[in-house]
Amino acid sequence: MRLTLVLLGLLSCLTLTPEAHSTQATVDVSPAPILFATWAHPGEFNAIFSVAQELSNTAPPYPIWFATTEERRAEVERAGMWFVSLGNESSSIDLNDQARLKDMYNGGPGTISALIDVLALIFEPRFYLNLHGGLVKAVEERRPRLMVVDSAMWIAYDVANNNNLPVAIIMPIFPDIWYSATNPTILVASGTGSSPRHFHFFDLLQAFKRKYVAPLFVIKSVLFDGLGKDKLALTGEFDIGSKILGRARAIISTCVWGIEYPFMHGPNLHLVGAIISPRGNDKDKTSDTIIEWINSADQRVILISLGSAARIPPVQLANLASALVETVTEQKVRVLWKLPRDQHDELLALIPSELIASSTVRVVSWIPDILLALAHPLVTVNINHGGANSFNEAVYYGTPQLILPYWSDCYDVAERAVDAGVGLAVRDGRHFEREEVKQFIRRLLLEKSFGLRAAFWGDKMRRAGGARRGAQILREVLEDLELEDVYGVEDAEVTTVKVIEDPEYVAGLWAVWKVVTLMVRSVAYGLRKVIQRLVDSRKIKTN
Structure with a gap:
């Protein structure tokens, strides 16, 4: 009987297997045109360009068009990609618009005015209209299978959305900033200047303001101040995040869990660690002068790079310079300071001439390849402005950092x-004091824990995959698109986790928090009264 069942089973397998195989189509992922689009500013360009380079080197090779402004033409063409010109506007950040940059600097952490300034910068008419037209033309002429866009280039997302093209997003910032609209307030740390690991009552109020009040001011600016009027005219909507997150086939972010805080998200979010440009690892292509200077003495080096857009005010520049001069003398270290040329005279007037003459302090306007400097073992502290790229690069190379946000x-x-233990930060980048900065630098130089934590997270960053993992994810997206074509499946894209907060829950949470706060204060008040009575009674007995 058992032998009969076995024979019947084998017979059924033989008859069913060909039929089952006949329903499966052979999927051949043929090279498909891909259109990358980004701003030319390093903060947005570097990560997406590195992923495009990595993808262009995979087999089968994909025809890649790279859309950005003219200043990046030579770099794109050297990498073997087709260049799509978006005009001559150099950046989403106008470095000559010092008034706006100053307003954004003075806005501080999480203010509504700073948010409006950022949106106004993104939807600047001369950027939006010119770049929108160039992208529309590129899409109409080439009909890409997939658009890969930088998270700050809303123009590219709008073009993809209007043409019903699949889109993937490269996000060189911490993603919880984008997910605040789809998460409970208690999980939203972005825009508060605080951490969910030590979230206080006033931080919760700040998060409420950021999530519920700020959009009202954005709407007011759209209706009455013309914010994004060109976007509205071309697309008919002013979405600032939620639809993008749901429709994107992949969101590739340059961080790792553990440094990024937990929040609710969809399966299309991928954290791949710092995306380091391949040219940053090629020592033959960098200027030798900086490395030669670092190697010229067996002393530790403090590297200062405050971003290409940052212009710190005279008071803060003086405080930082004074703290560094004292540190150089006390700790026997050297300083390599990258500073815009228009601030050189101001800085040099604050530094003793003998430190410049002895090359103990070196001031430069540009470092051709800052990654090679960060990777150098003598560079033991990096002072930066808190840009996501600057932070991730320092972590990637295991360099402790002091952040002046x-x-x-x-x-x-x-x-x-601070939470990851890879560095320290002043509380307010607009008002830091000399002694505060000096003590932080001293701790970073002397306490081994910062170096160990930076090395640990650097290893995590490298193992996350970076540009190679990002390219692999894009290949998987293309394979999914090919499968959808083969089987005739539509609307298969993933969607983000959306949380609709119950107003009663939110109100109840606030009430519980308030009651607990009052109870703690009441207990503290009662204890103070008891202690005061004991002290008074002892005084009476003594008299």
């Missing part, structure tokens, strides 16, 4: 640096 999300980056 410059604006907006830089304060959120600073909190992550």
Whole structure:
């Protein structure tokens, strides 16, 4: 009987297997055109360009068009990609618009005015209209299978959305900034300048303001101040995040869990660690002068790089310079300071001439390849402005850092640096004092824990995959698109986790928090009264 059943089973397998195989189509992922789009500013360009380079080197090779402004043409063409010109506007951040940059700097952590300034910068008409037209033309002429866009280039997302093209997003910032609209307030740390690991009552109020009040001011600016009027005219909507998160086939972010805080998200979010440009690992292509200077003495080096857009005010520049001069003398270290040329005279007037003459302090306007400097074993502290790229690069190379947050999300980056143990940060980048900075630098130089934590998280960053993992994810997206074509499946894209907060729950949470706070204060008040009575009674007995 058992033998009969076995024979019947084998017979059924033989008859069913061909039929089952006949329903499966052979999927051949043929090279498909891909259109990358980004701003030319390093903060947005570097990560997405590195992923595009990595993808262009995979087999089968994909025809890649790279859309950005003219200043990046030579770099794109050297990498073997087709260049799509988006005009001559150099950046989403106008470095000559010092008034706006100053307003963003003065906004501090999580202010509504700073948010409006950032949105106004993104939807600047001369950027939006010119770049929108160039992208529309590129899409109409080439009909890409997939668009890969930088998270700050809303123009590219709008073009993809209007043409019903699949889109993937490269996000060189911490993603919880984008997910605040789809998460409970208690999980939202972005924009508060605080951390969910030590979230206080006033931080909760700040998060409420950021999530519920700020959108009202954005709407007011759209209706009455013309914010994003060109976007509205071309797309008919002013979405600032939620639809993008749900429709994207992949969101590739340059961080790792553990440094990024936990929050609710969909399966399309991928954390791949710092995306380091391949040219940063090629020592033959960098200027030798900086490395030669670092190697010229067996002394530790403090590297200062405050971003290409940062212009710190005279008072803060003087405080930082004074703290560094004292540190150089006490700790026997050297300083390599990258500073815009228009601030050189101001800085040199604050530093003793003998330190410049002895090359103990070196001031430069540009470092051709800052990654090679960060990777150098003598560079033991990095002082930066809290930009996500600057932070991730320092972590990647295991360099402890001091963050002087410059604006907006830089304060959120600073909190992550402190929580991860990879560095220290001043509380307010607009008002730090000389002694505060000096003590922080001293701790970073002397306490081994910062170096160990930075090395640990650097290893985690490298193992996350970076540009190679990002390219692999894009290949998987293309394979999924090919499968959808083969089987005729539509609307298969993933969607983000959406949380609709219950108003009663939110109100109840606030009430519980308030009651607990009052109870603690009442107990403290009662204890003070008891202690005071004991002290008074002892005094009476003594008399």
